[in-house]
Each structure stands twice: as C-alpha cells, then as structure tokens.
Amino acid sequence: MIEHASLSYRRPFRERSFGLARKLMRVNWLFVLCVCALAGVGYAALYSAAGGSPQPYAQSQLIRFCGALVLMICIAMVDIRFIAKLSWPAWIFGILLLIAVMKFGHVGLGAKRWMTVGGVEVQPSELMKLFLAMALGHYFKRATPEQTGNLLFVMPAILAILVPMGLILKEPNLGTAVITGTIGATVMLGAGVRWWWFALVVVVIAVSAPVIYHHLHAYQKARIDIFLNPGSDPLGAGYNIIQSKIALGSGGFFGQGYLHGTQNQLNFLPEKQTDFVFTIVAEEFGFFGSVAVLGLLMMIVALAYYTALSCSHVYGRLVALGIATNFFLYCFVNLSMVMGLIPVGGVPLPLISYGGSALTAVMLGFGVLMSIHVHRDVEFAEPGDF
C-alpha cells in the first residue's frame, strides 16, 4: 500500500486521459531534438552528395522529414492504450501488405533493391518490424514468468515472428528478415522468455548455416562471397566496399573539410546518397564527425531505453524495447556494411540516408515510442493488474 501511495505521488496523471497541453509537455523533447539534429546532419550530407546543392536530394528529404515529424508528434498524442488495441489488427494489416507486395508489388529484385525507393512509398517489411514489436508487446503484456517459461504459451509468439519473416524472405530480402527475427527475439527476451532458448536457436542456426547458404539466392551468396573476399568482384559490390573504406580512411581525424571529400565529390561511390551516406560524413568531417553522429545515434537508442525503463506498463516497455532495437539494428547493419564488416545489405542509415521508405517507418515507430513516453504512467485497466 505504501508502494501504491508513493506511486500515486509520482504519477500526477493517473486519470485515464489528460489534456493535449499536458501531453505535449510530457513529450521527451531531448529525444525530438536528437532526431532533428540527425536530420540536420542528413541535410548537410545530402547537400554535399549533390556537389553542394540542395537539389536533388537534400531539399526533398527535408520536406519528407518535416512531414514525418508532424506525423510522429500526432501519433505521440494518441493514447497508448488505443494503440495497444490496434496491435494485432496492425500485425494482420502488415501481413496482408506483405502478401500484396508479393503479388502486385514492384520491389526491386537482386542488387537493384538498394536503389532509391522514391516518394513516401513505404516498404511493408519496414512497417512489419514495428507491427511485430506491437503485437508481441500485446501478447506478453500480462504474461507471468510461468507462462513465459512454457513453450506452448510462447509458440504463438514464435509463429507471429516466423510468418512475416518467411514472407520477407520470399521478397526476397534476407537482411530485413534477419532484422525482423532479431527484433522479435529481443522483445521475447525482454518479456521474460528463457535466454538459453535463444542460445539454442543461435547454435542451431550456426550449425545449419551451410545448409541455409546452399538455399540462398545467387545474389545473396554473391554478397557473402564478396564480403569474405572483397577483391574477388571488383566491379560489383566489392568495389563499393573498397571505395567506401577508402572514403572512411581518407577522412582522418578532422576530415577533408565540408564539400571537399574527393571520394564523395568525384563520385567513386554510386548512389552514395542512400546506403553509403555515412561515408560522406566520415570523409568530410573525419573521425571527429563520425563519432559525433555515432553519439547522436546512441543517444536516440539510449533515450528509447530510458522510455522503456521508465514505463509502468509491460506493453510500453516491450514495444519501446522493440523500437529501440529496430533503430539500433538499422545503425548497426548500415555502419557495419559501410565499414566492410558485414555483407552489403541495402539497409539505409535512418534519418540521414536519402529515401522516404525507411524514414517514414522509423518516424512512425518514434511516434509510438513518444506515445509510450507520454503515456508511460497510464494504467491498463484489465482486471487483476493491481
């Protein structure tokens, strides 16, 4: 009871809903500031990628970002309990979109996929990652440790992960499928599913890797091969890795100066405004600039964790964890790719890369995250919670 009293003391908004102004005040403005700062870095990088011009990338990306920012704030105002109710419908909607894209979509196949996806077009696989986190959050929001230790109880959640993963693999988009699975696994881990189960899965995958490799598409195999030996295919993706590393390495500590990066300005990297946008920052601002951008990215992940940890309801915690992991994986995959640590995968650097698809999906997730943050103290009024 004392605990309850102290909780009520720390919770000024225990009522079911509260005013818009109050909600706005509860938005994590430091988080929004970081997001805007990264978008600013993106503008500068795209301006440089066009050889010192807002056309054709920087300006249109800024307009997209402004639209996405308004969307994010609007979603933040929506009660998280309402969003929670939409979790499973959203998951079904995502699955339907994936099927639709398989039937009618014009998803670029093979190595062409990493080219620009124009406009505000959204790839269903990008949305699916958010919807999956929401659905799992909803599934586990009242799970007891006994339940999370029960394989039969966890099985539907595993299916909820495997179905979209399979559909994304069919697209085919190996990178996003792996990311989707990782997000699902992280949310389940956060929900209390036994950690050694995951260890088991990892071991099984490691053992079956050669078999999986055998069934991969030729271009997917090629990517892995090129990764293992970049010199083997100098005209293809290996070329990009070499040029990308040269761009990073030639940056030095303080960089070659804004708009003066030779690798960037002389166009050694084709389509550098999308996946390889980080090389522009790294080449022109050096290690100093790279670390600053890395710091901003980490800050966003950290603030997402802060939201997860400070949230009183399980749904919010799990979804926030999923969103944080999603953003982290974007950064991790993109940066590793740029540095030649993992095979090229067509994953953009969120908020900085040119293109509307990932930006919209990420900002949509941030909208949900902010809604969790704003409504971190609300009570999910199901019986037995208190």
Add this chain to the structure above:
Amino acid sequence: MRRQAKNRTGFSRRALLIGAGQAAIFAAITTRLYHLQVSEHGKYALMAKQNSISERLVAPERGIITDRFGAILAGNQQHWRALFMKAMAPEPDVVLENFYRLVPLSDEEKARITQDLADHPGYIPVLLKDWLDWPDMAAIEVNTPNLPGVIVEEGASRTYPLGPVAAHAVGYVGRPNQQEAKQDAVLALPGMRVGRTGAEDADDLSLRGDPGFVQTETNVHGEVMRVVAQDAGTPGQTVALGMDAGLQQLAVQSLGAQTGAVVMMDATNGEILAMASTPSFDPSLFDKGVPSDVWKGWMEDPKHPLLNKATAGLFAPGSTFKPTVALAALKCGALTPTTIHNCPGFLKLGDHIFWCDNHDAHGNINVVSALKVSCDVFFYKTALDTGIDRIAAMATIMGQGVDLNSDIPHTQAGLVPTLEWARRHGIHWAQGNTVVQGIGQGYTQLTPMAQATMIARLASGLAVTPHLTRRIGGTLQPDSLPGGAAPLDVDPAHLAVVRQGLFEVVNDPAGTGYGARLTIPNVQMAGKTGTAQVHNNTAAEKAKNFNDMTMAWEQRPNAWFVAYAPADAPRYAIAVLIEHGNYGAQTAAPIAHDLMTYALLHDPAGRDTPLANPPPEPPPTVPTGLKA
C-alpha cells in the same frame, strides 16, 4: 502488485543487459572507425589520392555499304592510332613534348592537338596520330612510363573496294569539322567520320552507330591499373543500296575516257541500279585527308571529277525533251495522234529561221514519226501551239526541273522555264524562246537523273522517285516496296502514243536509235536520242551544214540517250549523257544498249538476295560479245 513489480525489475535487468550489449556493439563500431579513420588514415589517404577513374568514349564502327547483292561498296579497314586523355596525365604538356620527340608531327598537327585539348570535354580523347606505323608503335610502347594518358587504340578507316567506279554514288567520308564537333561531342571522337556525299551522306545517321566507353582506374602516375567497365557501343547499320555493282562497273567501263554520266533505275520503283559519272576520283583519299596536290588537280580539271554529273550536272536535254513536249501537247489538245505538221526542213518565224536537224525536210508527219526521226520542225510548231507553261507543267509531272526529294545529296533540280520564271528574271520571252523549248534547248537545263526519272515514269506510268538506299539494317525501305509509287498523273492513252514513238526510234530502220536496238531475242528497247547544242552556231556555220566533229571538244554538242526495256513490260530505265559526245545515237545509244543488255540478261531488279545470305556471285565481268 508484487508480481508487477517483480516483472518490472526482471524486465529492467533484461533490458539493461540487451542495452549494454548494443552499447558494446556501438563501442566496437567506434573502435573500428578509429582504426580505419585514424590508425590507417595514411594508407587510405594514399589510396584515395591514387584513385582516379577516367571514362573515355570509344568511336563505334561505321556501318558498311553494300550493293543490292551484298558486295561491299564501303567497308572498314583496321589500323592503329594514338590518343591522348588529358585527365589521365598529371602533366599533359610534358607528356605531349615526350610524344612529339618520339613521333614527330607537323606544326599544324600540333596546333590542332592544342586546339582539340582546349575544346573537347574530358571524356573525349584527343587524336595524336592516325595510321601509326610499326616504328611509331614500338617507340610508344617502350616509352609508356613517360607517356601517361597516351593510349594506342585500334580504329577503322574507310575503304572503297570499287574505288572511283562507284565514288559518286557511294560518296565519301571526312573528319568532322570543328563546328560539327562542337554541336555533337560524339563527333569529336577520334575515328568518327561524317558522310560528305552520296550514300555515305544520305544514310549518315544510320551508318554512324552509337559510341561505347571504357572506364579505367589509373594510379597517381596516370598508368592504367584496371578497366572498370567497358562497352563496345553499337556499330552502325549496314546499308544496302539498290545498285548492282556489276552494272555499275559496266557503266563506268562503257563511258571509258569520255566525260559523261549514266543513270539506270528500276522503272517500277525508282531504285538506282547504276549511277556513274566520269571522270571520277578515289573516295578513300578523303578519309586520311586529300593531299593538296591531288586536290589542286581536281579543282583545276575542266572535267570536274568531283562533280556528280548524274545528279548535279546541268545540261540542255535536247531532243530527249521531245516526249515531254508531246505529252504536254496531247494533254492540252494542241496535238492528237493524227495531227499532221509539214516539215520543209526549217521553220520561219518573223525573220528568223529555225533549222530542222541537218536541214532535212521530213514532209508531212505525225507525232509518232516525228519522235522516230526526231523532227525538230514538228516540235517547234507543237511547242508554239502548246505554250511553255503547259510544257513546264508536264515536265514537273515527269520529274524534270523539280526537286525529286531523292535521298541523294547535292542534287540539282535543273530548270524548265515558265513565263513567271522569265518575268522574275527580267527576261523578255519571245516566241522564238518557245520554239527552241520544243526541242529541249534554250534555257532548259536538266540533270541525267531528271531524264532517267522522266523515262522511267513514261515507261512505267508510275511517279517513281529515284533513290539509292534499298535496305537499312536489312529492312527494305518504303520506296523500294512494291506499290511504293503512285500512278503518274498522265492519260495512259497519251503515254501509249509517246511510247509507240519511242519504240519506233529504236526498232524502226528509219528511227534515230535503230543502231542501238537489242540483239537478244524477244525483247525490245524503246528510247530517244538527243543531241544538244552547247554552242550558238554562227550563221555561216549553219549555212554550210557544218560538221560537228571539226569543232573544238568543248563546243561539240552533248550526246543524250534515254531508253527503257522491255518495251512491252518496262522494268529498266536508263539515261546516258556524253558531254560533247556529238550525236546521241552515235555515242550515248551504244552505252544504253550494252547496259540494257546486261540488265536484261542478269535481271538485278528481278532478284533480291536478303542481306543475311552471303554475296551470291563474284562481281560479274562484261560479256565480251556485248562490247560494241
């Protein structure tokens, strides 16, 4: 409640663990970045400096030109040339100096190279020297380290297997001039050629093709490290002309040393089977640049070898104009097939006397006989009765004195005067002008091509247009398709009357062209002779019935012969002009006879071998029995 709190601590612990893992990965990335950007900076900075990719365009191979059976009229010959890419050389001036030391060039060439270096965009290499010989190649090869940016490339130069024989029809190519190169950067590429005349000009765009490119990565010394990407481009399309190389050779052979022109076409569609103009020139000289002494010789030659007399030479048509006059008169009713005019050997108009040919008196004759014996007085009177505007209108229908919209470049329309034309040029048009118009003299000036078109139209009754090109890239051109020509706007009955006259010219012992009648069985030729004065004979000369053979060459009349065959089902039409060849029947008609015989025996228009098949026969030789 307790469970909730326990859950929450459990979650926090797990979330912090996951977060810590992610932070560790971020730290690893930062470490890796430090390694790349700071520790290995020197290595990568050097790589960036050495990294330079240059792209240059590569000239496509020009399409070949063949005759209708695939015999090559214009082909390509491989040779080596030295190019220079400024962007690949750290110090271009030093490289050029080194190159000039190895391969001496004239000051003009050096100036041209300097100019090109300033004009051309970076991806267009500049030509240093074409047609490298082995010592040049060896010198460049050995000194490669001193010549960064210098590229030795295989290129193609234009060859013309028939040489002067088909020079006017096939045309020639030249290097693009600076203006052309500025308008279309692709033309600035070494090895690109622009068609200047003939089919090379007419089908230039089809023949050119699209350039390819080579992308190379070069190191800091300008040495090519590797080829990043390359594309050979699209070679130009093969153009097949309607020409029959055998017929063409025979035409040139028949003209021999005489100055003149021959045009032979398919009367049913206007395809040019042979087009010769003598004297001719060697078209391959243009590809390398014509030596100045050769050029000077051409310019000073009174026989104008560069001029295509078949399409751009203007001559009074003489009696070969009479069919047109007859058709005009028949159309307006000034003449019927039964109209009789009396020819006393001259026509007196006011105080001026217009003589009939050789002062012969033909007596009372009709139009068929007048054509047969080429009576001038009959046509003086007919022209007076018809009027020049009606004659000019018929000439237009027959393709004379008008732009034929042919695909042959540099053609002259010629002139058939009208009253309006006379007024515009301030010429007082007297009746005498109309009189001489009746026999194709006076102001009338026509090309052999126009006369060939006239006779083809007269023969087939179709408004055919002469054209060189038969297939481009294997596709038959619309002009050459059956039914491509519209019917001629002339009463078929009138055509029949004139055709009868022309038939008798060749096949009646009294006809002026009887000597040229065909000697192969069951086929007749119809034709018309012409002897067109180029010199205003003085009264004294006329009085004593002068002999043209005694005159200076350039004052002798031009000899014409136009003909078609077979007379009953016309397929081949020909116009022969011998400059200052005196009588048409004497010099021009035998050539028409030889060519027509060859055409009828080989029937090139009746056969067409698709381009895909190899050329079916070696260039035919002239049957010895046909030589007159």
